[in-house]
Amino acid sequence: MRLPTLRRTRSVEPGAVAGTARLDRRTKRLVGRLRPGDIAVIDHVDIDRVAADSLVAVGVAAVLNAKPSISGRYPNLGPEVLVQAGIVLIDNLGEDVFDRLSEGDLVSLDNDTVLLGGEPVATGVRQDAQTVAAAMADAREGLSVQLEAFAANTMDYLKQERDLLLDGVGVPDVETRIGGRHVLIVVRGYDYKADLDVLRPYIREFKPVLIGVDGGADALVESGYTPDMIIGDMDSVTDDVLRCGAEVIVHAYPDGRAPGLARVHGLGVQATTFPAAATSEDLAMLLADEKGASLIVAVGTHANLVEFLDKGRGGMASTFLTRLKVGGKLVDAKGVSRLYKQNISGSALLLLVLSAVAAMASAVAVSTVGQAYLAVVSEWWDNLVFQIGQLF
CATH class of the missing domain: 3.50.30.10 (Phosphohistidine domain)
Structure with missing residues (x-):
């Protein structure tokens, strides 16, 4: 059964x-x-x-x-x-x-x-x-131990990737033009859908380079956008999105191994590898910074210690150093949907409509054309009333 x-x-x-x-x-x-x-x-x-x-x-x-x-x-x-x-x-x-x-x-x-x-x-x-x-x-009582481990991982990463962090050594050449432009990096993380919705006016006005980090590329497509670049190990982005025409950067291990590259090539998509010990979202930020982005806006990325630990990977230590490297270019859009909400009450909307109607009526009443139009309407109304009176 x-x-x-x-x-x-x-x-x-x-x-x-x-x-x-x-x-x-x-x-x-x-x-x-x-x-x-x-x-x-x-x-x-x-x-x-x-x-x-x-x-x-x-x-x-x-x-x-x-x-x-x-x-x-x-x-x-x-x-x-x-x-x-x-x-x-x-x-x-x-x-x-x-x-x-x-x-x-x-x-x-x-x-x-x-x-x-x-x-x-x-x-x-x-x-x-x-x-x-x-x-x-x-x-929560074990946080101090994890904090010490996080600090140790951060130092190890600094020693391992100091050339990448300080001088951009290892950042691949890309076809997408980034220099002087805004870059929007989307990770399928906390509150990414709501934050993307709020950022629609920004995206429409500034037309930033859209970079999806693995499943973040699907998030962009679901929101009606086409990513310019996809960066990650390719384990959570869908086949259809990989074929959307975006430039693909496959995150590889420091020794050059890139397990996700075979899948990308199997789909007939060309890709470039980016070997590093950092997380994929960090690579996206480092690439945007090295290629001259004027502003980097991050959606769904990890922003505080609890989130770093919640991700549960020692590699999250790279995020701390990456944010120090990117510095003032980075604007974290996390939680912007909670900060900015357009709540318009029905009474306020009705008042706005009535005010607009009153302003239009006043403008028509004081203009020469408006007065002539009102005279025609008044005469039409008087004739209508007279004809109805004749019927009775």
Whole structure:
């Protein structure tokens, strides 16, 4: 018997959640295959907010994690996002869950146990608002250790990439003209959709170079724009967007290996590699700066220590130094949608319309043409009234 696929978990009793299993050890790669009501099976220590937001946006019924969603290293933001959205989250299922489940299996959940064909295949820890809050409180106590590690990573990166940071050594030549222009860099990060919507007048007026960082290129296309450049390791940008005609820069490891290059060439798209230990969003900023951009506007990028740690990668240390390098050119558009909102009340709009009508009427009344027109209208009205009076 086919198990029902449930789109929402709030309306069902614990133990009644069921759906189609979709498996991938990389969450952002899995999101592209998920459908509403699916059960996502992931291998993700310390789920970050960006990953959680993408799972919520798809509308999954549950998330089954082979690893701890909060390890205690730092207060990562993803699990709280999932449980607040009413999505079932079960942790610590173990690596065996990927061997016992297959793509497309119809599975059900009984509290903290995963069932396949009614038989238990894995048991973990079911999270809720209380357990997540307690784990977050414990994790905050470990921030000092993570801060020390972050500082050490920053120094290591400075030693490794000082030529790139200080002199631009290794930045590839590009065909897109950047010198003297504004550059808009879009990362599919926090609040990127709302911020892009607010920036529409800016984009229309200044026509900046549009650079999408991996999935940020899809974000630009979804908002109605065509990216001029796509930079990243090419693991989350879609095939159609890669073929849109944008100049493609593939992020490579420092030793020159570029796993994403084979995929790009397989699509018949030409690409240039950019070897560096930094993150892809940092490479986009460094490239724009080195090629003479007059202003760099960033959307969806990481802007503070909590976000750096939430990303969960030592490489995020490069972001700190990159921002120091780019300096005054960088304008971070994060949260601009919350800062600037056009809220016009109905009464204010009505008053505006009435004021406009009154101004037009006054202008017509005092002009010679307007007075002549009013005389014609007045005579037409008098004739109409006279004719109606004759009927009675």
